[in-house]
Amino acid sequence: MSSGQREVTLRFLAEPGDVNFGGKVHGGAVMKWIDLAAYACAAGWSGKYCITVYAGGIRFVQPIHVGNLVEVGAKVIFTGKTSMHIAIDVQASDPKTLDNRLTTHCIVIMVAVDEQGKPTSIPEWIPVTEEDRQLHDSAVKLMNMRKQIGEEMEAHVKYLKK
Known part of the structure; x- marks a missing residue:
């Protein structure tokens, strides 16, 4: 059953193991x-196990540095019968100043599945505010x-298979 939790924020420190060869946290x-x-x-929204079916429009706006508070x-910004569109914003700051800056944003689509891995229904989210x-x-x-x-990608896949 859904707890109706529409949003969540994860917070942690960027660690040295997260760094790429350029010295910033890697994508x-x-x-x-x-x-x-x-x-x-x-x-949290669906009350069910969910899988990622799409992540798109990922924009890396600014780098994240080791030691930043992330x-x-x-x-949730849209629900279908089994799917949820999730808007993601990643922000980072120096933990001493807590001056957050947007570093990354994207949309992820998740699907709720049952014990057999089949899509299963979820509660509908209805926008209330103008922002919603x-x-x-x-x-x-x-x-x-x-x-x-x-549809365009399918044309490319067919062409590449020849």
Whole structure:
């Protein structure tokens, strides 16, 4: 059963093991954090085990440095019958100043599954505030764009298989 928890924030310090060859936190570590936050958010909303089916539009805006306090915020912005669109914002700051700056943002789509791994129904999220309605409308626009991109990619896959 859903707890109705629509959003979650994970907080932790960026560690030396997260660094790339350039001395900044590498994108793979950030993507892992995004996936963890998306799962926690989706599971909190649906009350079920959830899997990642899409992560897109990932924008790395600013680097994250070792020792930064990292906050990964995740919020449900659209629900289907079994899926949840989760907006993710990653922010970082020096823990001494706590002056957060946006470092990364994206959309992740999670699907709730049953014990056999089959998609299962979830509670509907209904936007209430104007900001919620804008986020919901944005998710719908992105779904339509992903469909078009998927059709174009399918043409490429068919061509490459020849």
